[in-house]
Amino acid sequence: xxxxxxxxxxxxxxxxxxxxxxxxxxxxxxxxxxxxxxxxxxxxxxxxxxxxxxxxxxxxxxxxxxxxxxxxxxxxxxxxxxxxxxxxxxxxxxxxxxxxxxxxxxxxxxxxxxxxxxxxxxxxxxxxxxxxxxxxxxxxxxxxxxxxxxxxxxxxxxxxxxxxxxxxxxxxxxxxxxxxxxxxxxxxxxxxxxxxxx
Amino acid sequence: xxxxxxxxxxxxxxxxxxxxxxxxxxxxxxxxxxxxxxxxxxxxxxxxxxxxxxxxxxxxxxxxxxxxxxxxxxxxxxxxxxxxxxxxxxxxxxx
Numbered sequence: 001x002x003x004x005x006x007x008x009x010x011x012x013x014x015x016x017x018x019x020x021x022x023x024x025x026x027x028x029x030x031x032x033x034x035x036x037x038x039x040x041x042x043x044x045x046x047x048x049x050x051x052x053x054x055x056x057x058x059x060x061x062x063x064x065x066x067x068x069x070x071x072x073x074x075x076x077x078x079x080x081x082x083x084x085x086x087x088x089x090x091x092x093x094x095x096x097x098x099x100x101x102x103x104x105x106x107x108x109x110x111x112x113x114x115x116x117x118x119x120x121x122x123x124x125x126x127x128x129x130x131x132x133x134x135x136x137x138x139x140x141x142x143x144x145x146x147x148x149x150x151x152x153x154x155x156x157x158x159x160x161x162x163x164x165x166x167x168x169x170x171x172x173x174x175x176x177x178x179x180x181x182x183x184x185x186x187x188x189x190x191x192x193x194x195x196x197x198x
Numbered sequence: 199x200x201x202x203x204x205x206x207x208x209x210x211x212x213x214x215x216x217x218x219x220x221x222x223x224x225x226x227x228x229x230x231x232x233x234x235x236x237x238x239x240x241x242x243x244x245x246x247x248x249x250x251x252x253x254x255x256x257x258x259x260x261x262x263x264x265x266x267x268x269x270x271x272x273x274x275x276x277x278x279x280x281x282x283x284x285x286x287x288x289x290x291x292x293x
Contacts (some may be wrong), residue, residue, distance in 0.1 A: 041219050041230040048233050139229070146225050 012123065013067045017075065020060035024076055025087035025108060025178070027053035028185060029090060030067070030100075038097055049104075049140055056133045063129060070124070071122065077189045081182040082174035089120035091178040101111040101147045108144040110135060110168050201227040204245040204254060207234050213245055224248075 030050035037043035061072035068075070089107060094100045115137060118130035151157035205216035216235045223238035224246075231246045265271030282288040 039220060039233070040239060041226075044228055045233045048237065139232075142225075143229055146229065150222065 010067055012126070016060050016064035016067075016126075018085040018094045020057045020064060020075070021084045022090055022107075022111075023053045023060065024057035025084070025181065026090040026103075027051070027057060028181060029093065030104075032093070032095075032143070033100065039191040045143065049095065052136050054139070056136070059129060059133070063125065075169075076187045080174075081179040084173050084178060084182075085171055086173075086178070087168055088170040088175065089164060089174060091175050092164075093177055093181070096156075097158070098151060098154060099160040099164065101144075101151060102157060102164050104140075104163065105144045105148045106164055106168055108137070108141045109121045112141060130132075199223070199227070200236045200249040202247050202249055203231045203235055204247070206245075207241060208245040209242050213243070214240075215245070216244075218249065 002042045027050045030053065034043065037046050057076065058072055061075045065072045065075055081114060087107075087110075089103055092103070094103060112134075115130045115134045119127050119134065121130070136167070153195045200218050200220055204213040204283045206213045211276050219227060219234060227246050227248075229246050229271045235244055235268065236240055260267070261278050279288065
């Protein structure tokens, strides 16, 4: 089932959705560490990163929603798992800290390159939003770099980097892991009695 | 490593101890301090100091009991009363 709104999607909306989906799904995955990160300070820090990512997703969905005549919430939660355009990297549930950090490092690198491109885009609105997001991502990158430095000699971390690197550019949508996350992420919304407004 | 964090709420105000954080090094300490004490706009500046760099002073010797060094060691009330009586301006008479 493809929601009618997505049948004709502009290239710009397509790109916005791709980034927004990345940020939303990664935000959810990162937030799975809330309460159980390796130590308290990191718990606060990583939860804050998760929150930022979801904030970025919201801003991107809002821009896409305007182009598509819908709302950010509908784009974030009312599409089917097959319609998400996020990278396979962010879909995975990673209950191991070294794999989580490997993903964090790989994602921040790829995201930095993407934001750099967008900042010089002729689309002023998009370039402006990219610049805004990038000002927060600077801190995420710092955090990722610090962890990369700390774990660089750990074989498990190195293995995780190699394992996850090929997933960055893969965007198939609808993986089992994403479908499971989608069930969880949208369950409240889908169970709302008719007529509920948020 | 434990780091002590001091927080300044507004420019020009004194820094006050905000709490302590555990971090593997100074860079992590900066990151965690920002997250915990600066994210909500509650601080204009932070001082982050490794606990081992804090010079603690916990003993204040007063062998000769020089209580006039203390704020409560020099009660003014009695002395003021005597002085007023001498000057003839004690409260009773003024009434």
